[in-house]
Amino acid sequence: MTGIPTGWRRYVGVGIGRSSWLLVACQTFYFMGISIDLTLTGVVGLALAPTPALATLPLATITIAGTVCSFIAGFLTASIGYVRVMITGAIAAMVGAALSVIAVSTHDFPLLCCGTALVGAYRSTGGYIRYMAADRAPSGQRERVLSFVLYGGLLAAFIGPFVATTSSAFFGAQYAGSYFMVGVYAMLNIPLLLAIRASGVRAKTDGEKPVPVPLAEVRGTRQFITGLLALAGSGAMMTMIMAVGPLGSQHAGHSSSMGATIIQWHLVGMFAPAVFSGNIVARIGPARTSVIGAALFVVAAIAGLGGDGFVNFLIALTLNGVGWNFLYLAGTTLLVRCYPRGRGGRIQAVAEGIGSVTGVAASLSASTVFYFLGWQGTNVPVLIIALALLVVLFVAALRARGDEVRAEEQPAGEAEQPAERPMDVQES
Structure with missing residues (x-):
């Protein structure tokens, strides 16, 4: 290489x-x-x-x-x-x-x-x-x-x-x-x-296993709350549109091959950006990356509201997938910064559990929402959630930037020490 x-x-x-x-x-x-x-x-x-x-x-x-x-x-x-x-x-x-x-x-x-x-x-x-x-x-x-x-x-x-x-x-x-x-x-x-x-x-812990960070230590922090919102919100919006997309396409009279195409591009949108999204997070930080992800969900919902043509489905589901990728990666990065290496079991359990609950709720409600509102109407609650999330994440990003500026202005000896301790790796 x-x-x-x-x-x-x-x-x-x-x-x-x-x-x-x-x-x-x-x-x-x-x-x-x-x-x-x-x-x-x-x-x-x-x-x-x-x-x-x-x-x-x-x-x-x-x-x-x-x-x-x-x-x-x-x-x-x-x-x-x-x-x-x-x-x-x-x-x-x-x-x-x-x-x-x-x-x-x-x-x-x-x-x-x-x-x-x-x-x-x-x-x-x-x-x-x-x-x-x-x-x-x-x-x-x-x-x-x-x-x-x-x-x-x-x-x-x-x-x-x-x-x-x-x-x-x-x-x-x-x-x-x-x-x-x-x-x-x-x-x-x-x-x-x-x-x-x-x-x-293996961790250097003098024979003792690393102690998981208690949830009480992080649950009120901005990183934990922002990361949790990014993961839960992205999972719910992605699940609802992915569940309704094939139904809406079929209802609009598109062929089964077209329905398969929009799902395939949705999956490409979810995973292909991994080629560059990690570098974006490293360059601009997870808080600002999450804002980009929420904005992509907004654009995706607007494309879905625009009509039931094949192009509307294709753009809506593809951008929905890309938005998920950015929010998922940004949210995960924020969470892993809340604890030293190998000590995040409890934090991860709460994040994964809440993400699963919101995903199940979105999945179970998707068919009912589609039945009453149709494809375009289903994009309305997604747009509302995406706009609300965009505002919250934008404010969080501004505050994170303010913290960075204040940290840069501090004398070198007074700057906060990073939470990550490379040797605290949990023995698997």
Whole structure:
């Protein structure tokens, strides 16, 4: 890699460390497996449910189990480490995938619900991949590593649907092969996680485990509140538009291929900006980056309000995805700055849990909002939320800039010491 120009090295992962590359692979397999369950379970549920009213129950078990386990996973990482928690989640996904294969083959609806619930538990561990990457990032590389790990989502967006389709009939019963691949992807993450554990930096703690930072120490700070708002708001707005987009496209008379195209570009919008968004955060800071993300959500909602043409859907969902990327990365960066390396288990648990709750609320309300307001009307509440978030984040960015100016004016010896302590890396 010595022949790569210096200006390009940031884009191809030079200097971010072996663990970060392994975590990109973990993120890829994670998203590929989860995307199969989220894509197929609604269709399979309709085919197996004793009544159409229960068709979405298996899909609901994914989100409900994922929400509950998000809190549990966060608190467990504080006591047993990221790797053990994520391996436990992967094993749960393997068992859940096996149950789903049996359920599809035997037309057993309750068993399908059990299988998808276990995959939901696995889903709850995925958000901690980025926190693990932040804790293991080389000094001064946190923002870059956080964005680089999102490359895994971009790879999964292109590879996942193809594998799900081609593997569908592996075991005779339709979709049994696809659920089997969910378990395969989860299994492939286990050796990667063990390799990360073997290559990790161990904390110098005199034999004692790092003590998690109590939530009470950070819950009133501007960084924590701003980061939490960015993550929760972006997750809710992204989920609602992603859920309504295909329905609105179909209702507007567009072809199924057009519906697939807008979702694909939505996913590209979510993950492709990772090529440069980490560098933007490093240059202008997470507070100002979050303002850009909120502004993109505003523009996306305005594009959706503009009509139900294919171009409106394409622009709205693509910019919605890009806005999510900026807010997700900025919010995560703000959160990881609230605690020393390896001591953020409790903070992460609250952030992931609240993010899951808002995502579930948006998902469950999306169909009702669409039924009463239609595609264009659905963009109204999203626009209101985006504008409110934009104002709050803009004020927070101004205050953060003011703090920076005051810190620069202080004598060097009186400046605040950074919270990050590189050696406080939790032993995984």
